[in-house]
């Protein structure tokens with residue numbers, strides 16, 4: 024065993040079982056969480072008990088390879104589902120495919136200001152860090168059980184690209200991708216529509232991303248779709264995604280030599296998955312982590328945390344398309360934790376939100392939430408100005424999502440200790456928006472130039488549950504039998 028991460032009680036058996044945030048499921052295994060994503064009561068899965076890591080031990084090994092940290096974290100969550108050797112092999116294989124040896128390198132921009140580069144995977148966005156790994160874990164789990172799996176994803180661009188790349192041609196898996204028609208960047212769309220794999224179906228939905236998410240949740244509950252096969256999602260409602268993102272918070276603290284001291288992470292936020300992975304890292308022992316969720320004009324999360332009113336509004340289109348979310352799915356996880364893991368309260372709040380499109384957060388809960396995370400909304404002109412000034416001052420060219428975090432960091436109250444901006448995508452995925460913001464053309468990496476010559480395959484559909492369900496039932500029938 025070569026783990027740089029040491030852990031103490033609770034035991035692996037406790038930490039690798041799961042409960043639902045709505046109180047209706049307990050003692051669920053990691054494989055079931057991975058292959059089901061949403062609990063039967065409509066809640067999200069959370070670990071029965073959080074493992075704890077000794078971060079002092081972790082940071083004494085500032086040069087620990089990312090894969091060691093990922094292994095140390097992940098083994099607590101997979102439990103008995105994978106042997107240490109199999110897990111280690113999946114992790115090593117996954118990150119050997121990244122184009123930087125550090126996987127998630129940290130670069131310094133300024134005194135006390137750092138950028139965590141999360142775009143060194145095959146589709147140039149942070150989604151690859153977890154998607155590439157869980158694709159391997161899902162394939163292993165299916166090989167063990169002999170089952171077939173229909174995977175679904177609603178995407179604002181990057182999740183669909185990462186999933187299509189990770190699951191193209193995977194045996195026993197069919198992947199259905201729902202993206203909002205003409206609301207993803209052309210390069211993002213090409214990444215998901217040019218795999219050429221017949222186990223991937225892309226549907227462009229006439230609606231926004233939240234409409235795609237609602238359709239997907241309906242599909243997950245569709246009994247006919249489930250006949251004789253498993254149906255799961257690779258959105259960040261799937262805990263497998265989130266636990267695979269916690270390691271880069273630990274590796275950053277190790278690289279900074281920050282120990283238990285404060286480190287502010289500014290996270291470009293849509294569904295609150297990446298930010299929740301940071302919350303989890305703190306819960307697991309990285310006590311210095313301070314979280315600032317930076318959202319764009321789609322400010323439902325910031326509005327909820329700042330006023331107590333959580334209300335659904337139609338999403339507006341911004342340059343940071345992958346953050347055009349007004350009903351952030353992982354807010355449910357934070358509310359579950361902040362309520363003292365009260366499944367009843369969590370269920371009541373989200374049922375109200377689902378049926379009425381709004382809900383008021385009780386005062387006690389609101390205070391608890393504010394202790395966990397800050398949130399700020401940044402308008403386009405602020406993000407553009409931050410993109411341009413950062414480029415002029417430091418030479419770092421941010422993607423439009425990262426620019427939202429840069430602008431948020433500049434407005435945040437003083438905090439002792441370093442600030443880390445999570446850089447969630449390569450600027451070349453969004454050349455027009457980057458030119459509009461900073462006045463420069465990003466250099467196009469090889470991975471993107473080749474896409475122009477490939478044929479795109481996708482279908483269009485109205486945002487109608489029955490139409491989309493029918494198409495996916497037919498697709499699943501053809502591909503999985």
Ligand SMILES: *Cc1c(COP(=O)(O)O)cnc(C)c1O
Pocket residue numbers: 148149150181182259291292293294295296297298345346424425447448
């Ligand atoms: C998905 C995405 C985000 C938002 O991440 P969440 O986990 O949904 O909050 C931010 N930036 C980019 C580039 C993304 O692809």
